[in-house]
Amino acid sequence: MTYDELVEEFDFLGDWEDQCDLLIDMGFELPKFPDECRTEENRVHGCQSNVWLIAQPVQGNSLKLDIRADSDAMIVRGLIAVLLTLYSGRTPQEVLDIDIREKFARLGLDQHLSSARRNGLNGMVQRVRGLARKCLAETAESGDE
Template sequence: MTMAELTQIIETFEFLDDWDDRYAYITELGEQLPDMPAAEMVDANLVHGCMSKVWVTARLSETASGTVEFHATSDTSIIKGLVAILLSIFADKTPEQVQNADVDKLFKRLGIFDHLSPNRHFGVYAMEQKFKTLAEGLQ
């Protein structure tokens, strides 16, 4: 996902007033993610602290100098949508920029944290930390 896609997510979220519509949109975002190869869906790539299974991988981009390419998925549709939002936040960023990305700010702006259970909120934090840890390992 790209920065333009993040802008589109924000605009769509702000357009949708009803949380049922927003949940449906989050689910749609997850459905648009490319499949993750089964070989990458291993314990080493799991996010610990998440109720759902979430896998994340990272590598330095071969095309965009110094940026990180993340690949991620989940076994739960709503969480897969949240993964898609996280992917858009971290898209086209260097490892240092990933470290400095303010996920809380965006999720609060979108009102997502107000509509997640405490366990899901903790899961988002665990996913964010996995992304940042992987990016740090690429520096």
């Protein structure tokens, strides 16, 4: 599902309870996260529940990020699915250019999530952005573009 399709679906559903159910369903569709990646190094700090996140560069016509994540909480898995919709398969610079607050506001996530969930979501966003910056720096150092 694209971000625009997600916005349409959220608009169609209207109320938060139905939107929350959709998020949970999206979480069930996440690709399997490798057990060996459930390490402290990959854990996102600041989240109320356990969240693990990795990003690997994939070389094609341009360098893109393959982002994978998982959580032990159903609603958080849904929020991860939203993040993957926005970030995965993009170049590191595209990741950094996304106005994530505007995207979340358009979905109404800023209104419906508890402060603890918002903090956790922000932690995931900061982790992805940090990995994108690291990838850009490594690319610049190696002279690849």
